Amino acid sequence: MQPWSRKRIETLLLALLAIASLVPLRFYVESRQWFVAEMATLVTVSAVAIVVQLSSGPREKLSRLVIPAAMLLGCTPIGFAIVARAFGSPIAFEMSALTVFGAVSLAMATSATTDRIRSLALILSGFLVLFCASISDDRFAIVFPLLWILICVWHLVANHWERLDLAMPAAVERHWALQPTVLVMMVLVLGATVFSIKDAVWKSNRLAGGFMPASGGSVWSDPAARDGVGTGDAAIAAKDHAESFGAVDSDLFLESTESTLFDMFNDMIGEPKKLRNKWERRQAMGNENMIPTHEQAAKSEQGGGTFSTERVPPKKHRHFDDASEDSVVQWDGPTGIRLAMHRYDTFDGHDWSQSADLKRDALTRVDINRASWFFDPVMRIFQRSNADATSVGLLKVLRLDSQRIPAPMMTVGVHIKDIDRQDFFGISRDGSFYMPGREKVPPLTVVHVASVKTMEDEIRTHLVAKSASRPVEKLDDRLAPSAASDLDALVRNATAHHSHPADQLNACVAILRNEFTLDRSVEQTATSVEQFLRTRRGGDHLFATTAALLARRLGLTSRLVTGFYVRPDAFDFAAGHASVLPRDVHVWAEVQLDDGRWIEIEPTPGYRAPVYSPSWGLLARRSAAASWPYFLIGTFVLAVGYLTRLTWMDWMLSAVWRFGRPLRPRRRIRLAIQIIEWRARLSGKRRPIGKSQRVWLEELTRADAMIADAARQFANSADTVFFGQVDETTMKAETRLVDLLHVRTITTLTKEATS
Template identity: 55%
Template sequence: MPTSPRKRNETILLAILSITSVIPLRYFAESRGWLFAEIGVLVVALLVAKIAKTFGKPGRRKLQFLANFAIGLLIIAPVLFAVVARGSGSLIAFETSALTLFGTTSLVIALLATSERTRAMSLVTSGFLVLFSNSISDDPRAVWLAILWLTICVWHLVANHWERLDLCLPDSVRPTSGVRPASVLLAATLCIIGGLLIHDRFGESDHLAFGFMPTSGGSKWSDPAARSGVGTGDAAIAAKDHADSFGAVDSDIFLESPEPSLFDMFNDTIGEPKKKKSERSQGLANQNAIQTHERTAKSEKGGASFSTDRMTPKKHHHFDDAVEASVVQWDGPTGIRLAMNRFDTFDGKDWTNSAKLADEKLQRIEIDKHVWFFDRKLQPKAFENSDDVEVNLLKVLRLDSTRLPAPMMTAGLHIKDVDRKDFFAIDNDGSLYMPGREKIPPLTVVNLASVKVMEDELLTLLTSDSSTPQPASAKGVSGRGPSAYEQLQAIVKELRSNFTLDRNTSTTTDDPVAEFLRNRRGGDHLFATVAALKAREIGLQSRIVTGFYVRPDSFDIAAGHACLTPDDVHVWTEIRLDDGRWFEIEPTPGYREPVYTPSTWLVAKRFAGAYWIHGLAIIFAFALLAFTRLIWIEWLLTVGWSLSWPLGRQRQLRLAMQIVETRAKLAGKQRPVGTPQRDWMESLVACDLPLRTRVREFCNDADMSIFGGGTTIDRGRLSGVVRGLNTRRLKQFNNGGTV
C-alpha cells in the first residue's frame, strides 16, 4: 500500500529532528561559517526535492531530474563539506559528518518511501540517531530534543494505529477528534515522569561506585563530566579526557607517566644549553655527583635563567613511556600563547629576571557564588567592561612546575571549591604560581580570566623613552615619524619575513645573537631575543616569555579542548605599556600573531587616511554630476527614447509623456496636480505656434490610440515632440521667452 502524504510528511519531520540533534554537537567545535553553509545547502536541497517530487508527474523529466539531483545532494553534502572544509584548514570531524550523513540518509529514505516497511526504516534510523546524539551530549537540555522526537513519533504511531482500526472495524469503532491528542499527551507525560523517576537511580554494581576519593575524578553529582567509580580507575581516565572534569587534588596515585618540567621540555625540543668551560673542567667525587646534579636540576627547573646558546635538540627517551602525551589541556581559543616564565635581563647569552613584581595578596571577589582571585593591578581593567574579559579553562595533567600556564594579561583565576588566598600568588617575574608546593596537583582545573587589549590602547599607551636615540625614519604628513607601535610592527615584520625558523641549527660561536643575525636562521628563542633587543633600541621595555603555544591543529574536536604536548614549548616577546601592563608580540614565523582588534573609530580614521584622495575625487565627481545634471540627464533621456522603437504604441506614448514631464520638472515647469496632460502641454508651448501644432497632433494620436482603438502611431511625429520639448527650450518657455 503506498504511503500517504501525511505519513510521509511526519516521517520527514522526524528525520529533520534527528539531523537537528547533531547540530549542538558541532556548533561549538567547528567553524560556524562552514556549519551554517552546510545546513543551508541541506535545507535548500530538501525543499527542492520535496517540491520537485510533488509536481514531478510522469513525463516531466526536468522536475524528476531536479528531484533526483537534490536527493543525491542530501546524501553527499555532509561528506563533501567535511572534505572541502578540512582541505581549507577548518576543522570538521569525520565522526560528526558521519552522524549528519546518518540523518540525511534517514531523510532520503523518508522522501523515497513507497511502503510502510521503508517508512519504518526511516523511523528506526532517525530514532537511533536522536538517542545516540543525546547519549554523547554533555548538555542536560539535549534530552528535550529526544522527548520532542518521541512525542511526534507517538502521535504518528497512534494516528496510523487508529486508521487501521477504522478500516478493519468500521461498525464498532467511532473515532473522535480528542483521541489522538489525548493519547499523545498521556504517552509523553508518562515518558517524562518515568525518566525523572529513574534519573540517576541506577548506578554501578560496585558498592564503591560513589567517587569519594580525590583522584577518582569526582562523581556525576558534583561533576557531570566525571565517571563515578574507583575500582578500575576509569574516573581518572575521564578526568584526563575532559578538560572541565575535576578540580584541585593533592594525590597522583593514578598517574603512571613521568612529569616533565618546562626546563626538560625546552632541552628536548630546542636543545640543551651549552655547558660553561668551568663546568666541564670541574671534577666531582662519586658520592657528591648525584646530590650536586639534583640541586642543579632543581634550580634549572625553577626557571631562574634561560640560555640562548644551545646545542642541536635531541629527543630524550624518558617521554616515550608516557601513556598520555599531553601535559596540559586548554579549553579556549587556539593560536595563542600560555606563559610560564618571564625574563627581563640579558647579558649577551643568558636571560634572567631582575624585576620585583611579586604579589602574595590577590584580591578575593565572589562572582555568581564562585570565588575568584584577581591581580590587583589588572582587576580594575577586568571590571571596566565585561566584554573585554575572556574566561577560559586550563587543566594540568603532568607538569612538574608550580607555575600556571596562563594567557597574556590574565587578571584572575578560579578553582572549584577553593577559597584560600594562600593557594595563589604572583612571582617576581609577574607569572602566576601556587606557592608552598613542589608542583601543581595533577588533574587540577583552573578557570582563567584574561583582559583583552584593543589596538587603540597600543597606539596611545605605547611610547618610546625620549632619552633613547630613535632610528632615522621618513617624516610623515604630520611632520612626525612613525609611532612606537608602528616601529614595533616593522621589527616583527622584518623578522617574520626575512628570517627562517630552524630549531636544528646550533651555534658555533660564543655570540649566538650575532650569528643569528648573520645567518638569518635559528630557533624561536633567538627570534624572541632579537625582537626584545630591537624593541629596546627604539626605547621600549621588553622581556622574553617561555611557555606553550596552542597550535590550531591541537584542538580535539571530540573532547572539545586542545591537548598540549612537550613539543609545544615556545618562546616569544612581551612589551610594556605605559600603564604597567605587558602585551605580547610574535616575531617567529609559522606562529600566529596575537590579534588586537581596532575600534570602529580607528578603522574609520585609517580608511580616511589611506583613501582621502579617492574621497576627494568622489566628492568632486558628485559635485560635477550635480552641476551638469541638466546635460547628462537630457542625454540619458534622449538615448532612452532612441532605444524605445521596439516598444508597443501605448508604451511609446507613455514613455514620451514621461520624458516630457521629467524635462519640465528639471526646468521648473512641473505639471500641477489634477491638470490634464493636453491642457498642460498646450500651455507650455502657447508662445510657439509650430510646436503647439505638433503637440496637438501628439495628443490626438494619444487619444486615438487609447480610446479610439487606433493601431498605428507616427513615430516621427512623436520624435518631433520629444526633441522639441527639450530641457533648454522648456527653460526658455518658463522664463517667458520664445525660440
C-alpha cells in the same frame, strides 16, 4: 499579482536576516567547512525555487511549489546534522533546530502566494532573530533584531501607504521622503530605548533555568556551559563525569617523570651550550644524595631561572611513550594565542634571566557568580575600568610538571572550582600566576583564566619611548659589536618613515616576519644572535630575542617570554577544547606600556600575531590620513555631480531613449512617457496621481505652441498604437516630443506658466 513584488522581496530579506543571526552562534564553534556548505545549500535551493517561480505561468502552478520548497529547505539542516556527525564533525542539535526555523521561513518567503503565508514567514523570522539574540553572549547580537525591526517597520509602512493609494487614488500623493523619515525616527527611538535600559536589564541572568541546552553559563563561569546549570567545567575537564578533574588536595608525586618546560625546549631546540670558565654555583652534593628527583628539580629550576639563546643540537627524548594522551594542557578559549609560563627581563648577550622582583602572594579575592576569583591587584584596576573587554578561558593541566599556570596575555585573575583560600594562588617573581608551596599544579585540574583585551588606541596612547634624560638600559653589553651594528641598521631601515613608537615597533617586527626564515634545524640555522642576524635564519627563541633587543633600541622596555602556542587548527569541536602538545612550546617577546601593562609582539613567521582591534575613530583618522587626496577629489567630484545633476541625468535619459528605439511600438511609447515623467520629476513638476498623461502633457506644454503641438501628436499616436494601426507618422511623434521635452525645457515651461 507579480511573482516578485515589493512585499515578497522585503519578506525574503527578513528571512535571510534570520539565517544570518545564526552565524555568531555557529560559525566560530562548528566546522566551518560544514557550516559554509550548509548555508550554500540553503541559498542554492532558494535560488532554484526563485528561478522556477519566474519561469512558471499561472498562479495555480506557482502554489504547488510552496510545500516542496519548504520541505526541502527544512530538511537540509537535519540532513547536514546527520552527515556531519557521521564524519566526526557534530553539529549541535539545538543549532540544527534553529536553522530549520530559518530554512522554513526562507522557503515561505521564497514561494509564498498569499499574504497569509508571507505573514507566517515574517513571524518565524522575527522569532528566530529575537531568540538568537537572547541566547547569545556577543554584545553585538542586538544588531540583528534592530535591523529586523527597521526592515519590518519599512515593510508595514509601505503596505499601509499602498492601501491608502488604493482607497483614495485622487487624494493621496506619494512622497519619497516619508519612508526614510519614519526609518530614521525608528532608529532614534530604538537607540534611546536601548541606552536607557542597558544598565537595568543587561545584567539579568538570561534563561538561567536551562530552557535551551546552550543557554547556561556566563562570561565568568565559562564559555562552554551547555546545560544551563553549573559552571561548565565538564566541557573540558572530563568525558565521563562532570566532577572528574583532579582535586587540588591530591598527593604530590615527588618521583615525577613528567616533562618540564625546560625539557620540552631541549627536545625542540637543543640543550643550552655550556660556557667555558663558568663556575658551578651549586653546593657539591654527594653521590648518595643524587637521586632522579633532585636532578629533575635542578632542571626545573634551571628552566625557570635562566634561558640561553645558544643551543646545541637536540637529543631525541621520549617522555610520552607510555601515555595515551600527548597533550600537555588543554585549552577551551580563543586559538592562535600564546600561554605564558616564564618571563625574563635581563639579557647578557647569551642568557636571559629575571632581575626585577614582581612577586605578589596577596591577591585580591572577588566573588563573582558565587565563585571565588583571585585577581592581580595591579591588573584588577584595568579590568574594572574595561569590564566589557574581559574574556574567560578554561585550562586543563595534564602532564606539565610545574607550579606555574599557563596564561594568555593580560591575565587578570584565576579561579578553580570550590577553591576559596587565598594562599593557593600567587604572582611569581617574573609576574606569572603560580600555585605557591607545591611542586606542580595537580594533574587534571581545571583553571578558569580571565584576561583583558587591549585596544590599538590604548597601545598608541601608552606606548611611549623613554626620553633622552632617561637612557635605555644597557642590558646587552656582552653582545658582539657586529651584532649591535646589525641591530642598529635594522632599526634605522624600519623606522625611516615612522615617528610614532607603535609604528616603529610594528615596522621592526614586520622585517623579522617578512625577511627572516624560521628554521629549527641546527645543521642549517644559527645558534646565536650574531649568526642569526648574519644568516637571517634560526629558531623562534632567536626571533624573540632580536625583537626584544630592537624594541630596547627604540627606547621601549621589553622582555622575553616562554610558554606554549595554541595553534588555530588545534581546536577539536567534538572534544570541546584545543590540545597543546610538547611541540607547541614557543618563545616570543613583550613590550611594556607606560601604565605598567605588558603587550605581546610576535616576530616569528608562521605564528599568528596578537590582534589589537582599533576603534572606529582610529580607523576613520587612519583612513583620512592615508587617503585624504582621494577624499578631496571625491568630495569635489560629488559636489560637481550634485550641482550638474540635472544635466548629466538628462543625458542618461537621452541615452536610454536612444538604446530603446528598436523596441516594439507599445514598449517604446511606454518608455517615452516614463522618460518624460522622470524629467518632470527632476524639474519639480511631478504628474499628479489620478491625472491622465494626455491632460498632464497639455497642461505642461501649454506655454509653448510648438511643444504643445508635439504633445498632442504624441498623445494621438499613442492612442493609434494601442487602438489602431501603426504608421511612420506615429513612430516619429514620440521621438520628436522626447527630443523637445528636456529637463531645462520643462523648467522653463513651468516658470512661464506660473508667470
